Amino acid sequence: MTVSLRLAKADYFPSELMPVAVADRAPQPCFPPHVHEFSELVIVWRGNGLHVMNDKPWLITCGDLFYLRPDDCHSFDAVNDLVLDNIIFCPERFSLGLEWQNFLPENEGSAWRLTTRGMALARGVIQQLRQECRKSDRLSRQLTETLFLQLALTLQRHRYSADGVYQLPEGEQLDLLMSAIQGQIATHFDLSAFCHQHHLSERALKQLFRQQTGMTPGHYIRQLQLCRAKYLLRSSDCLIGEVAARCGFDDSNYFSVVFTRETGLTPSAFRQQFEHSSQRKLQFVRHEG
Template sequence: MTLILTREDYFPSPGMPVAVVDRSPQPSFPPHRHQFSEIVLVWRGNGQHVLNDRPWLVTCGDLFYIKDQDCHSYDSVNDLVLDNILYCPDRFKLELDWSQLLPLHDDKQSAHWRLTTRGMALARSVIKQLVQECRKNDLLSLQLTEALFLQLALVLRRHRYAIDSLRLPEGEQLDLLMAVIQANPGQPLDLASFCQRHHLSERALKQLFRQQTGMTIGHYVRQLQLCQARHLLRSRDGLIGEIAARCGFDDSNYFSVVFTRQTGMTPTEWRQRFIGATQTKTEKRRLMASGRSSD
């Protein structure tokens, strides 16, 4: 059964539009929905974030916009530290077109973005101020809270970039590397050539990556490929060998071994698990449409 997180449990007063929940660290958390919207910003560590049944490997700089009707959960976490910025659009008093700043109402836009290193520094400063103001109940604090949330939304809008973008972000070395990896997770990464092209120290980049994510670059790439494989096995009808190749595995047998070790199921078992669940949901919808409830 999916948990429902209520406004009363997280907002200090009925009029407060924003609340900040610091997860240091974020534990594994079962599937849940909210009576509010949410921005998730990951500061360090790593883990699996499942949003509307799609798994995402997350680490520092990952940014999610969660709608109130979305369902998400956290699993396989490793020192995962993040902030949840909760907000209730119906409580905003500023007459703004928030849809231009928060990609929540356009299904064509992904809920998952990345934030540059510069953007993270700016966002951290605004969030610290938000934490102080959103705990108060006076009128001035309510107004300051909404103004600070607007500032945060603008910072995120300016410094975020799509994970599948072919254009590199204007950021630091970690931003450049993450953009290249996430744009082509199934392609081999030539780290030496990447560092030479961008005039970076390969050793320093490896150290920085491990410090910020808790993983080596190779481990991160492999986990990203497996995350993509889990999604494709569930959403596509292609042969398992074709999916393995698309995710960067030349040997389908090796892919099966690695996938089974990671998930506890073979690729076929993983796919069958969700085929059964999808069929059950389809049957329930059919019965409800015909006027018969299937409790």
């Protein structure tokens, strides 16, 4: 991917010494692929959209959390009432002398999510951080770094892997559902059975899900399946039928119909556009050489 947009530190920090700044996006519009001169945390509060990070598409909604390095290329597309906070920071400006990589892991190809409780706690810290980072005096810089450490620890305590590996607290209904869905993309997800297993009201859970994400559970599942399909078509040599099966479709013909309806391209045509792009890049490199 060719990226011409690079976001500069000077446009986001009040001074060359401030280590952290908060860029709230309410709502977040579509934004083209870009990189930064700084690192970034992205926390999604509401709505939904498509987040493409290093060419991998992620369907994002409330509770999703991303750690981005300066050279990570990302963009936002197909947004629907998407509200998030970008907490941007420059590690070289920190003065506490901590090993920040212990608190701020890379995504490493997987997504993180915050529990409902974690979102509430993080929001409170970010509100304080937003006030302090707008100043430029020494005390505010120190307090900003301390608040950022508090935020990093809060995220570390309350985040969980989107594939459902970690044990979630009881009562986190939306988190339990999200984790279960993420772990069963390749199989049929039975919402009624899930609610029965966890003694939850299916109607109330559907209402909560739609209120927080702007989607029904069924729509969310379908978009997750299509995101995985796009990634597999672009990054693997799997046959179309295998892609369909790995994304929860029993019928490859039905998969092709759904994929074409949602993207405007057949699975084969979608794959070919990236194959042609790779060939052009290779020809360019050979020509330049």
